[in-house]
Amino acid sequence: MNAWTLAYEGFDPGGEGLREALCTLGNGRFATRGATPDGETRTPGTYVAGCYDRIDSVVAGRTVTNEDMVNLPDWLPLTFATPDCGWFVPERADLLAYRHELDLRHGVLTRQLRWRDPTGRITAVSQRRLVSMAEPYLAAMETTFTAENWSGRLRVRSMLDGRVANRGVVRYRDLRGDHLTCHDTGTQDDIAWLTAITRCSRITVALAGRIDAPQKPASLQREADRIACEHVVELAQGRPAVVTKTVALTTSRDHACHDARSAALRHVRRAPPFVDLLARHTAAWERLWRCARLDVGGPDLSRIVHLHIFHLLQTLSPHTADLDAGVPARGLHGEAYRGHVFWDELFVQPWLSLRFPEISLGLLRYRWRRLPEARDAAREAGYDGAMFPWQSGSDGREETQILHLNPASGRWLPDHSHLQRHVGLAIAYNVWQHYLATGSMPPWCAELLLDIARCFASMAVRHGDRYEIRGVMGPDEYHDRYPGAAVPGIDNNAYTNVMTAWLLLRARETARLAPDLVPDQAEPDRWDEIGRRLRVDFHDGVISQFSGYAGLRELDWHRYRGVRRLDRVLEAEGDDVNRYKASKQADTLMLCYLLTGEELTAILERLGYPVEPGLIPRTVAYYLKRTSHGSTLSAVVHAWVLARANRAQSWRFFTEALHSDIRDVQGGTTAEGVHLGAMGGTLDLLQRCYLGLELLRDGLRLDPLLPGRLGVLSMPIRFRGRQLFIDADHREARVNGVACRFYRGGDAIMTRTGDLGRRIIHQRAHLGLTREEVAVRADMSPGYLKYLEEHADVPDTGALYRLADALRTTTEELLGGGRERPPGHGPAMANPTLEILGEEECLRLIAPGGIGRVAFNGSHGPTVLPVNYKMHEGAIVFRTAAGGSMDNDLRTGLDGVDIKIAFEVDLIDETNREGWSVLVQGPAHHVPPEEVPEVSSADVTPWAGGDRQLYIRITCRQITGRRIHGL
Ligand code: BGC
Numbered sequence: 030m031n032a033w034t035l036a037y038e039g040f041d042p043g044g045e046g047l048r049e050a051l052c053t054l055g056n057g058r059f060a061t062r063g064a065t066p067d068g069e070t071r072t073p074g075t076y077v078a079g080c081y082d083r084i085d086s087v088v089a090g091r092t093v094t095n096e097d098m099v100n101l102p103d104w105l106p107l108t109f110a111t112p113d114c115g116w117f118v119p120e121r122a123d124l125l126a127y128r129h130e131l132d133l134r135h136g137v138l139t140r141q142l143r144w145r146d147p148t149g150r151i152t153a154v155s156q157r158r159l160v161s162m163a164e165p166y167l168a169a170m171e172t173t174f175t176a177e178n179w180s181g182r183l184r185v186r187s188m189l190d191g192r193v194a195n196r197g198v199v200r201y202r203d204l205r206g207d208h209l210t211c212h213d214t215g216t217q218d219d220i221a222w223l224t225a226i227t228r229c230s231r232i233t234v235a236l237a238g239r240i241d242a243p244q245k246p247a248s249l250q251r252e253a254d255r256i257a258c259e260h261v262v263e264l265a266q267g268r269p270a271v272v273t274k275t276v277a278l279t280t281s282r283d284h285a286c287h288d289a290r291s292a293a294l295r296h297v298r299r300a301p302p303f304v305d306l307l308a309r310h311t312a313a314w315e316r317l318w319r320c321a322r323l324d325v326g327g328p329d330l331s332r333i334v335h336l337h338i339f340h341l342l343q344t345l346s347p348h349t350a351d352l353d354a355g356v357p358a359r360g361l362h363g364e365a366y367r368g369h370v371f372w373d374e375l376f377v378q379p380w381l382s383l384r385f386p387e388i389s390l391g392l393l394r395y396r397w398r399r400l401p402e403a404r405d406a407a408r409e410a411g412y413d414g415a416m417f418p419w420q421s422g423s424d425g426r427e428e429t430q431i432l433h434l435n436p437a438s439g440r441w442l443p444d445h446s447h448l449q450r451h452v453g454l455a456i457a458y459n460v461w462q463h464y465l466a467t468g469s470m471p472p473w474c475a476e477l478l479l480d481i482a483r484c485f486a487s488m489a490v491r492h493g494d495r496y497e498i499r500g501v502m503g504p505d506e507y508h509d510r511y512p513g514a515a516v517p518g519i520d521n522n523a524y525t526n527v528m529t530a531w532l533l534l535r536a537r538e539t540a541r542l543a544p545d546l547v548p549d550q551a552e553p554d555r556w557d558e559i560g561r562r563l564r565v566d567f568h569d570g571v572i573s574q575f576s577g578y579a580g581l582r583e584l585d586w587h588r589y590r591g592v593r594r595l596d597r598v599l600e601a602e603g604d605d606v607n608r609y610k611a612s613k614q615a616d617t618l619m620l621c622y623l624l625t626g627e628e629l630t631a632i633l634e635r636l637g638y639p640v641e642p643g644l645i646p647r648t649v650a651y652y653l654k655r656t657s658h659g660s661t662l663s664a665v666v667h668a669w670v671l672a673r674a675n676r677a678q679s680w681r682f683f684t685e686a687l688h689s690d691i692r693d694v695q696g697g698t699t700a701e702g703v704h705l706g707a708m709g710g711t712l713d714l715l716q717r718c719y720l721g722l723e724l725l726r727d728g729l730r731l732d733p734l735l736p737g738r739l740g741v742l743s744m745p746i747r748f749r750g751r752q753l754f755i756d757a758d759h760r761e762a763r764v765n766g767v768a769c770r771f772y773r774g775g776d777a778i779m780t781r782t783g784d785l786g787r788r789i790i791h792q793r794a795h796l797g798l799t800r801e802e803v804a805v806r807a808d809m810s811p812g813y814l815k816y817l818e819e820h821a822d823v824p825d826t827g828a829l830y831r832l833a834d835a836l837r838t839t840t841e842e843l844l845g846g847g848r849e850r851p852p853g854h855g856p857a858m859a860n861p862t863l864e865i866l867g868e869e870e871c872l873r874l875i876a877p878g879g880i881g882r883v884a885f886n887g888s889h890g891p892t893v894l895p896v897n898y899k900m901h902e903g904a905i906v907f908r909t910a911a912g913g914s915m916d917n918d919l920r921t922g923l924d925g926v927d928i929k930i931a932f933e934v935d936l937i938d939e940t941n942r943e944g945w946s947v948l949v950q951g952p953a954h955h956v957p958p959e960e961v962p963e964v965s966s967a968d969v970t971p972w973a974g975g976d977r978q979l980y981i982r983i984t985c986r987q988i989t990g991r992r993i994h995g996l
Pocket residue numbers: 358359366371372373504506613614659660662706
């Protein structure tokens with residue numbers, strides 16, 4: 030099996046919907062489902078990110094307004110006919126071979142077929158299609174025809190079709206979907222065009238299409254909403270002939286656009302030939318994969334991981350960053366949930382923030398731009414700050430439908446899911462994750478987080494000695510009210526309340542980062558108070574999903590085994606899922622997904638709830654038994670929360686999450702669009718759960734817990750402006766090839782990794798090979814090899830192995846298997862230069878703290894020891910063991926003894942061939958007990974661990990330093 034290919038053999042009309050969704054091609058600006066260009070059982074769909082329209086429909090006697098991501102004119106139609114035979118239609122054709130193949134690495138969809146017409150002529154057809162990742166307005170399809178046993182004229186008909194509507198989801202078919210109106214068509218210099226306008230949002234959409242064929246068009250058929258042209262291609266037996274259709278899709282929402290029609294025409298006119306378009310497109314994908322790569326070992330697993338990354342990046346790419354678009358729950362791949370933006374970004378953005386921070390910033394900006402609407406919603410509901418809608422679309426107003434159809438009963442029912450206020454918590458969580466990943470909190474991000482915090486603080490109302498949040502829904506959509514209650518909503522959803530406590534802590538930190546935004550100290554004080562007194566209920570030794578949950582009935586799970594949508598089935602039976610201890614998806618357990626065990630414990634304790642041992646595992650086991658997994662998000666969360674306690678079960682959930690779309694585990698839903706949250710969630714799970722990558726304020730921690738089936742895991746990430754390569758196996762995790770559990774941006778851990786380039790050059794010279802020769806052996810371009818030789822970067826694992834093979838060495842060696850060797854053992858440069866550093870520069874260099882060395886005359890002779898130091902009020906501070914050799918030898922505790930010692934810090938950067946060292950000289954003393962509390966705030970952690978409680982301070986009497994260039 031190929032880890033980069035998704036292939037379908039044979040034509041299966043019944044499976045087309047699923048195949049179309051999974052073979053969607055997109056570039057983050059627009060996407061087109063993988064519908065055939067010629068079939069009858071096709072559900073074509075082309076969607077532009079952020080292009081919505083509202084329309085009224087009458088259902089169950091009520092007028093409802095829905096906003097949809099609009100299905101735009103279909104650019105695909107292209108069919109052909111052999112002499113005296115009808116147009117090719119796969120459903121009715123005598124197919125000798127038929128195969129679809131999606132190349133996940135390069136974003137190319139290929140269809141290959143052989144067709145025998147009724148007269149026995151056999152024609153081979155090969156189609157390649159792309160939606161350009163390089164030029165975000167362009168798409169193209171190249172068709173190669175080969176007459177195998179005949180020669181003659183082939184008619185080829187191509188169309189731009191505006192007669193489309195939102196008809197992709199069966200249960201919405203009672204609702205109107207005819208969003209396009211005012212169609213128009215025409216041609217200009219052999220380029221056909223079609224325009225239409227969305228009914229309510231009045232967005233003009235334009236398609237322009239160019240056909241490159243051996244002959245000029247023979248005829249043109251123009252209708253108001255369709256334009257088709259026919260070419261006649263002279264086929265000579267065995268000789269391929271190529272017809273290429275290149276289109277541009279534009280809208281009046283685009284940047285730098287006068288009008289959509291002229292823009293489409295201009296884009297398509299200057300579009301290069303297919304081969305060049307393809308070359309630019311694949312190069313753009315190569316660039317994306319360089320950052321997005323995630324190697325898991327094993328082609329089966331790799332293929333699904335690639336599929337998930339591929340569809341994520343097709344929906345959210347660097348082109349999206351500037352578009353004012355959010356995370357549509359079902360991608361740009363279908364019409365389920367109408368292209369709305371829910372809380373699913375919670376599962377998607379943490380992965381993006383560590384690779385494509387600009388995309389994730391663009392997604393936060395989508396939310397920030399809708400702050401006025403969210404503020405208004407909060408005000409209307411009687412709250413402060415900003416209340417984001419459960420479903421968001423064009424302008425950020427609440428788009429949740431007021432009625433939904435239960436397909437099991439055929440009844441339209443009231444929908445209260447807008448009460449899922451927790452969507453705001455997801456946005457704030459992403460702001461914080463982005464801050465931790467990038468180290469930057471732009472003022473507008475701070476504003477977003479603070480306004481959400483204000484809203485939740487005002488939703489918390491004092492009852493007795495607790496604050497309560499009433500009348501909401503948690504992520505579990507089965508509980509939208511108390512059984513029999515007239516008013517919807519439940520009280521004190523544990524997920525909402527605990528995450529509110531978390532948010533209020535973050536809001537206090539954000540207020541310190543952006544003090545101008547919180548001028549009144551009374552506000553953080555209030556947040557502090559609420560954050561200590563929010564109510565959380567408990568029953569049977571577990572956290573209660575909400576107040577009153579304990580009183581619900583147990584469901585007969587045996588009877589409903591395997592039913593994922595209990596809400597629908599019970600309603601069809603005249604019952605109500607609200608009556609039962611049954612969850613659609615993880616709700617309380619979301620807490621263990623977003624917070625570490627320590628964080629959750631700390632928050633509960635801060636709220637005044639003593640956390641008894643076993644509370645968390647008990648809570649996990651309790652809800653696990655009572656969840657039907659009616660959302661694909663559920664498997665992701667359960668795989669996560671079980672990762673430590675039950676690895677086999679965690680793996681089963683992970684496998685289910687991986688198969689959500691490729692196997693359509695929710696039975697028919699993928700055809701309506703992929704589940705982007707589950708796709709992103711599986712990727713995030715690999716990095717933050719199995720790899721145990723935790724973002725902290727002062728660095729990142731790696732605590733891998735690889736499931737047995739996952740031999741290795743490796744990925745590049747971007748952390749605070751640096752590109753890092755992380756890999757782990759069952760033994761250890763490494764950052765840029767160096768074993769590491771804690772990485773603090775910019776400290777000494779990086780120093781040895783950059784000489785990969787030098788090792789390659791050295792080994793190449795040793796073997797007497799040219800760069801080109803090594804590149805051929807390692808199956809990589811000489812350009813990339815040159816890049817690796819010259820830049821501090823590490824190739825992906827596969828490439829590294831090939832390179833090691835080509836150089837007849839091992840990956841260990843290449844990555845500094847010389848870990849056990851001192852740095853700088855390679856040859857020196859010819860002309861190193863030394864620069865004397867001033868005192869100020871020296872202080873600046875050592876200010877961040879880290880590992881330094883103290884040198885002194887010990888009782889056994891001159892001694893040098895490494896210590897982990899911090900700077901505190903101009904002095905060096907470190908910890909050692911009281912009465913230990915350093916303490917005794919230096920007599921640091923004795924008054925009047927003033928033994929001068931040396932302290933040195935250095936950095937050797939072998940990649941850039943430079944380094945520096947700073948030498949401090951001065952007396953070392955115990956920090957007096959009365960000053961210890963203050964000094965300990967510098968947070969000096971002894972490098973060697975153990976009981977090192979004695980604080981030593983070196984007073985800087987003399988500071989000197991050198992910088993070396995051309996090491
Ligand atoms: C889930 C929600 C999710 C939505 C969109 C629903 O089925 O319950 O949590 O946000 O789908 O993916």
